[in-house]
Amino acid sequence: MIWILSAAVFLLLLAAALWWQWRREARRAGRATAGGVGIPLIVVLLAAAGYLLIGRNEHTGPWLEHQRLYGDAARSIIAGETPAMAAADIPAGAMVRVLQAQLSQTPSATGWYALGSLYDQLGAPAQTEEAAHKALALDPEASSAHLLLARALIEQAGGKLTDAAREQIQWVLDREPHHDGAWMLLTMAADRAGQYPLAIAGWESLLSRHGDGETADLLRRGLENSRLQQQRQGVFANLSAVVEGQGLPAGGTLFVYIREQGSTGQPLAARRQVIPAFPATLSLTAENWLQAYPSGETSLVMGARYTPAPGAAVDQAMISAQPVAMALPQQEPVTLRLKAK
Missing domain, CATH: 1.25.40.10 (Tetratricopeptide repeat domain)
Structure with a gap:
């Protein structure tokens, strides 16, 4: 707040000095000075507008307060010294803002x-x-x-x-x-x-x-x-599916997933791919697994979802294929048939 008031005082003094200089030069040249008060008045109005739009921003007060409270700690950190204030006493979000400001200067x-x-x-x-x-x-x-x-x-x-x-x-x-x-x-x-x-x-x-x-x-x-x-990994890291989309436009986004039978939520593995044509063959490799490989006794299903929109998210894929039980180790790709609702 102090720096805002100081800036306002400075602008007022500057406006007064300019106005006084303008009047003196105008009189020397024999020109009329009527209405000259408008110059400092405009400066004052601009200063007031700046204060209302910027100086009174809801975030300015907290920002200045954080600079006052944690500025010394930030400067100590930048200098490679241990701050006097304990880290537990400084909110992480506040210190981020203070450090950003200090690092822009040092x-x-x-x-x-x-x-x-x-x-x-x-x-x-x-x-x-x-x-x-x-x-x-x-x-x-x-x-x-x-x-x-x-x-x-x-x-x-x-x-x-x-x-x-x-x-x-x-x-x-x-x-x-x-x-x-x-x-x-x-x-x-x-x-x-x-x-x-x-x-x-x-x-x-x-x-x-x-x-x-x-x-x-x-x-x-x-x-x-x-x-x-x-x-x-040898059993689960290379599982394939052939996805059929009879009557569906190609060029959309296909999601193929593996999950435990009867489960919901995040699948065990999933892959997203833009499909240029049907039928499409996709393989889920090690990098597509989102969770740990299950035991060999776990009953797994593979399913698919599709949207004609390329690059869409999975929640937009409203066309689905009935999940199919998987036999492991896989001897041939699972066949999935997309059906529009």
Whole structure:
């Protein structure tokens, strides 16, 4: 509020000075000065309008208050120092806004990393990625920023390991082969992506350093699960369907899914594809699985939904095929027949 009042006073003084200068020069030139009061009046009106439209914005007050309360903490973080205020006492959303403002004036690798970590905490992976890139631009040797970038890329991929994320993690492991945080991030994301040999290697690396206590039990369970999923992958990672759409226009969006018989909600696996012609053959591979592979005794069905609109979402696919029970291991593709309602 103080800076708004100061700006208003400055504009008034400037208007008065300009008006006085205009009157003096006009009199020297022998021109009439009647109506000259309109000049400072216009400036005053513009200042008032600016205050009403901007200065009294509902977000301005809280923003200024956050700058006052947490500005010192943000400046300490940017300088690589420990803030006097405890992190638990600072709302993450407020600190994001304050850090953004401070970093626009004083960029620092530490500050960008802190901002990215806050975005990560708030579940904003795209913003986390941007902040991590800016931190690395200022300090390319910061392992923490490489892992922050990897986490953001993995989060944007639904928790699955991507080539770009693995490159960032590997950068850290090449320099710190026993970095537990890097190994855990790599292992969990590889497991989620169905890259089980890599996940198994990760669990084994962690167990070699943490073979005792409760942590070891958790790591062993993770290792056993990855080994079990690897065994099942040969059965579940390449399942096909032939989808017939007699009388339906091609060029739309087809969704093929696998779920447990009788279940609802998120399917076990799903694939979306624009179909140029019917019949269409689709295969669901490891990357299409949204959940862990089920046991061999689980009864599964494969179904399909379709919409003539290309690029549409699944909730717009109102044309469906009756789900068909699957026999595993699959010997031939399942045949699905779309029927318009």
